[in-house]
Amino acid sequence: MKNKKVWIAVAALAVIGLIIWLLMGNKKEEKVSFSTEKVAKTDIQTSVTATGTIEPVTSVTVGTQVSGIVAHLYVDYNSVVRKGQVIAELDKTNLISELNTAKANLNSQQSNLNYQKSNFTRYQTLYSKGLISANDFENARLSYQQAQQQVNTARESVRRAQTNLGYATITSPIDGVVLSKSVEEGQTVAASFNTPELFTIAQDLTNMRVIADIDEADIGDVKVGQRVTFTVDAFPDDTFQGAVKQVRQQPTTESNVVTYQVVISAPNGDLKLKPGLTANVTIFTMEHNGVLAVSNKALRFTPNEALLNKDQTIQDVKAPHKLWTLKDNVFKAHRVEVGTSNGTLTEILSGIEEGTEVLTDFSITGSENGPQSEQANNPFMPRRPNRGNSRGGNGGNAGNSGNAGGTPNNAGNRTPNR
Numbered sequence: 001m002k003n004k005k006v007w008i009a010v011a012a013l014a015v016i017g018l019i020i021w022l023l024m025g026n027k028k029e030e031k032v033s034f035s036t037e038k039v040a041k042t043d044i045q046t047s048v049t050a051t052g053t054i055e056p057v058t059s060v061t062v063g064t065q066v067s068g069i070v071a072h073l074y075v076d077y078n079s080v081v082r083k084g085q086v087i088a089e090l091d092k093t094n095l096i097s098e099l100n101t102a103k104a105n106l107n108s109q110q111s112n113l114n115y116q117k118s119n120f121t122r123y124q125t126l127y128s129k130g131l132i133s134a135n136d137f138e139n140a141r142l143s144y145q146q147a148q149q150q151v152n153t154a155r156e157s158v159r160r161a162q163t164n165l166g167y168a169t170i171t172s173p174i175d176g177v178v179l180s181k182s183v184e185e186g187q188t189v190a191a192s193f194n195t196p197e198l199f200t201i202a203q204d205l206t207n208m209r210v211i212a213d214i215d216e217a218d219i220g221d222v223k224v225g226q227r228v229t230f231t232v233d234a235f236p237d238d239t240f241q242g243a244v245k246q247v248r249q250q251p252t253t254e255s256n257v258v259t260y261q262v263v264i265s266a267p268n269g270d271l272k273l274k275p276g277l278t279a280n281v282t283i284f285t286m287e288h289n290g291v292l293a294v295s296n297k298a299l300r301f302t303p304n305e306a307l308l309n310k311d312q313t314i315q316d317v318k319a320p321h322k323l324w325t326l327k328d329n330v331f332k333a334h335r336v337e338v339g340t341s342n343g344t345l346t347e348i349l350s351g352i353e354e355g356t357e358v359l360t361d362f363s364i365t366g367s368e369n370g371p372q373s374e375q376a377n378n379p380f381m382p383r384r385p386n387r388g389n390s391r392g393g394n395g396g397n398a399g400n401s402g403n404a405g406g407t408p409n410n411a412g413n414r415t416p417n418r
Helices: 002-025 091-129 134-167 296-300
Strands: 033-036 039-056 059-063 067-071 086-090 170-173 176-181 197-202 205-215 227-232 233-252 257-267 280-293 313-315 324-327 330-335 337-341 345-350 355-366
Touching: 039 257, 039 345, 059 176, 059 257, 086 197, 091 134, 134 170, 205 233, 205 280, 257 280, 257 355, 280 337, 296 324, 296 345, 296 355, 324 355
Parallel strands: 313 330
Antiparallel strands: 033 355, 039 205, 039 280, 059 197, 067 086, 086 170, 176 197, 205 257, 227 233, 227 280, 233 257, 280 345, 324 330, 337 345
């Protein structure tokens, strides 16, 4: 019985030992790896997007100032016209009649003027000899003056009738292309209250423009002369070039949204762009080409002492902006001067050479909680046990890498297993 108890105890110890060995032997070792990227030359750009409408730079609506029946139309849609070319005529019957009436009235008034002039001359002679009273003389002079005014009025009536007759012949005010035609032959147009629209003529379809609506939050960055690209649904594979020509001050409010109109040039040498097309516009508000730059996450990276091996050290510097490199087990900070940023990349003016590999992020593999990255060291997240103060540091945040740093080159230096 005693030997049996001994064997049971030995077996129990063996099972416990086996369990401990399995647990200890299968524990995964944690590895810390770092992601890097090279400081390289690139283009840094910021842009504003909007939609707009393509229209001719100059277009004229042709109307008529007189009423009448459209007798002849000499142009149609897409007709090319020259300045002064006759494009339509109204029926002139009534207008010619009005002109003849005005001329007859002028002749009548001219005859009356001749009579009043002779009568005034006669009364003037008699008055000088004292044969008529002063009252009769003044009446004769007044009649003569009134006849002069009536002749002038009749002459203006003739001119007006001649002008109206000229309005019946409609000519093109500019060189261009007919975009729209609003009447047909035989149609009556009435110019009593407003000018009827007959045609719309665009001056030059090879020189178009885009009227884009820019949101009030973006209009402050838009300036005259900035480069613009835009596309249209009619030609989805083509990208058209232009430039900002005018930023209009008049706001437009629709559904509590305030926008401002921006005029963009749109060269159209191949005549692909048509009036009325919707343009998807990109205005480049800032462009720095061929400058040294790194992702923003590289500027936010800071090594954590809790992740260091025994033979690794940190060489830090006091600077508002710095980049970190890892060489010969030394994390070295480089003081850099930064320039412009587009939210993803930041320009590096000085402090580091082109091609230098800088640290951007780290990841931990083989831990019980699975792979971890720099995000795992957020101070508001639970910490891994026995790691926070293993090197006498605070084990703090290694920098929030965010999402603005682009895609790093995963050629980082890996530290030895801890």
